Amino acid sequence: MTGTVAENRIVRPYGDTTGDGMVQMSFTLPVPHDKRAEGAALQLAAKMGLDPAMLVHAKAMGPDFTFFVVYGRVTHLVDLSAVQVHEREYPLLSPKEANNAIKRTLRRKLVVLGACIGTDAHTVGIDAILNIKGFAGEKGLEYYREIKVVNLGAQVLVPDLVAASRAEKADAVLVSQVVTQRDAHLRNTREMSAAFRESYPSDKRPLLVVGGPRFDETATVGLGVDRIFGRGTTPGEVASYLVHALAERRAPS
C-alpha cells in the first residue's frame, strides 16, 4: 500500500474511504437564519467545489448572523508533483532546542543587543522580539536561558550602538526601524552597517539583523546586513536564525 501512495501523485481528501474526497468546514454568513440563509450556505459550498454538499448545522448568532457546518465531497484534485514548498534557510527551533544548540556551539550565552536607531521611537517591534512578553504567542528572546538580551531602547545613536556592542561583546545586533519617511529606515540601516564594518574586522563583526514592516527581505547585500526580517516575524524565527547563522560562522574554522 505504501508504494502506491508514494507513486500516486494525485490525491483527494480522505473521509473514511480512499478517494471519497470528503471535507468539513464551518463559516458564518451575515444574514438572519432562515431558509434563504441555508440556501446561501449551500451556494457558497458549491462554489468552493463541494458536490454534493450537506448542510448539517445552521444556527442563528444574534439577529444578523448565521453559523453553518457543512460536509461534502470536493471535486478538486491535489497534484502532489505541483506542490511548491518555500524552504527557510534555517530550521525552526523551540526555545529548548535553541538553548541546547547555543550551549553546544558557543559554550556560553549568546549576547543579543537590540535598539531602535535614528529618530525612530517605535520600540514595538524590537520589544515584541526581545521582551519576555513576546509576540504571537511566542516568548521573546529574554525568555531563552542561553541568550543574554541587552535592549538599548529607542533613538540610539549609531556610535553608541557600536560602543555598546563592543562593551557587551555582542554576537548579534538587532535593529528595528518602523519610521520610513524619506526612506529613513534604509539610510539609518546603511549608516549602521557601515559603522560596524569600520570598527570591526570582518570575521569578528556581530551578526547584523534589521527588522521592520517596510523592508524588502532580499535587500541584505545593498544594506550591508546579514538578515532582514519583515512584518509578522516572531521571536522564535529570530532565535532560530541566530543559532543557525552563528553555528555556520563557526563551522569553517
Add this chain to the structure above:
Amino acid sequence: MPRSAPPDRKLDLDAATVRRARALARQAGRPLVRLARTHTTVSVERAVLRMAGITGADPDGIPWANRLVDAVREEVGLEHGVALPVWDAMRRGRHGDLTELAQKASTGGAQLRIPEGRDAQAAGAAARRQVAGGIATIDRRRREREGMLRRIGDAPRQPWIYLIVATGDIHEDIPQAQAAARGGADVIAVIRSTGQSLLDYVPEGATREGYAGTYATQENFRLMRAALDDVSRELGRYVRLTNYASGLCMPEIATLAGLERLDMMLNDSMYGILFRDINPIRTFVDQRFSRQVHARAGIIINTGEDNYLTTADAVEEAHTVTVSQLLNEYFAKEAGLEDWQLGLGHAFEINPEVPDSFRLELAHAMLARELFPKAPLKWMPPTKHMTGDVFRGYLLDGFFNLVGAMTGQGILLVGMMTEAVVTPFLSDRDLALQNVRYVLDAAGNLHEDFHPRPGGFIQTRAHQVLDEAVALLQRIVDEPGQGALLDAIADGTFGLMKRPPDKGKGYDGVVRQADGYYNPATELLEGIKR
C-alpha cells in the same frame, strides 16, 4: 457584591501556615510601600492634574498634562510635586484654566516657582479644592454604578463571564461588545494596542487605529461605557467594562477609569517589571497611587498571575502564583482596596499531557479559592497548550470551565478555541459562550457534592504548593539588603528575569520627594484632614 455561597473548607489547610504566609508577604512588601511613600513619578503628578480637570493635547498629540509636568520639572524640579508650583502660578497669573497654563508653560511663559510660607499654604489649599472636585466626580460615578446595579440588576450568577474585544477601532469595538453582551458576557474587556504600556503619555480622543487592540483613552472609555449602559438597560443586567491600568501611565489610566465609570482594571504589582522591563521603583510608586484610586472608585482589580504560567512550568512553578497572589493582596489592602475588589489571577495552563493534569488544576484552583475566600478570583483559560487543533482546544476549554464551576471562581475569562490561531471569529465567541453556559448549567452546583478525600491527591497537592510558597516568601524576606522583594526581583527570583531597581523603562520619571512635597490627591485618597 456577595458571593452566592461561601466556599467550604475542603482542603484542610493549616491555619498557622496560612497566617505565616500572609505575615511573610507583608514583611516582603513593606519596604516597597515605604519606597512608594517617599517617591513620586511623572505619571503620578500627571494624574493629579487630570483629577483637577486638565484635558486635551498639543498639535503633536502630547497631552497638556505631560507638557505642564515637564515644564514644572524643567523649571523648578518635581521634588515638591506639581500641585504647589502649578496652583501658585494659577493664583498669581491670569490663566483661564490648567490647560491654558500648560500652553503657556510649554513655551516658558508661566513663571513657575516653589511657593513658600503663606503662598504655599494658599496654593496647597487651592490645589486641594480643585482635585477634590475630580474625586467628587469619581465618587459620583461609583454611586451611579451602585444605583444601576440596584435598578437594572447584576449578572445572574458567578462566575461572571468575561469576554475580550480588540479590533483597534473603538467604533468597531462597540457593536462587537454589544453583541458579546447580548450573547451572555457579563464583563467586556477592551484590549489595548500593542505597545501602549510603554507610551509615557495617554493618547487623546476617540481612536480608530490600534495594533492588536484599541488605545485606552478617556474618550474611548466614555464611548464604550455609554454603549454598554444602553445594552445593560436592554438586557436588564449591568454589563461591566474592563481596561488596563498597567505600563508607564498606570496612575493616569486609573484616574480616567474612575472618572468614566469603568468597573474593573487589570492592575498587577509586578507584571510591568517582569514582562515589560519597566523600572521596579516606577512600578511600585505608580501602582500604589493607581490602587488608591481604584479603591475610591469601587473598581475591581484583576491581577496578572496567569502570565507567570505562560513562561514557567505550571506544575513546578505553581507556588509562584500563590506568592504573587499574596503580595498582590498585601499591596492592594495597604492601598485601601477591600476583599471584594481583589480579582486575584490564576490560570489553567498545565500541559494536558501531564498525568492527572485536571486533578492538579483542581487542587491549584481550590487552593486559591480557600486562601482568598472573599475575593472574586479571576480564572484564566489555557493559552500555552492551545495548539491550533481547535477541536482539542474546545475540549480543553470545557475542562477549564468545569474547574471554574467546581471551585467557585468570581470572574471567568472565556477561552477561545482559536487561541494562538486568529483573532476570534464571531462564531468562535458564540461557540465559546455555549461551552461556558453548558458547563455552568450542567455542573454549576457540583461544588456542593464535591469534597476531595482527606489526605488524598488534591489535598496533598494543595498543601505542597502552599508550603513551597511559604518557603519562597521566606527566601525573599531573607534576601540581603534592605529591599527584600526589590532584591529578589533584581536577582531574577520571578519568571527568570533580573530587574535591578536602577534599570528599566521609566526610571528617569522617578523622583524622590523633598521635604514639603505636597500631593493633594494622595492626601484626599488617604483621608488625611487638613
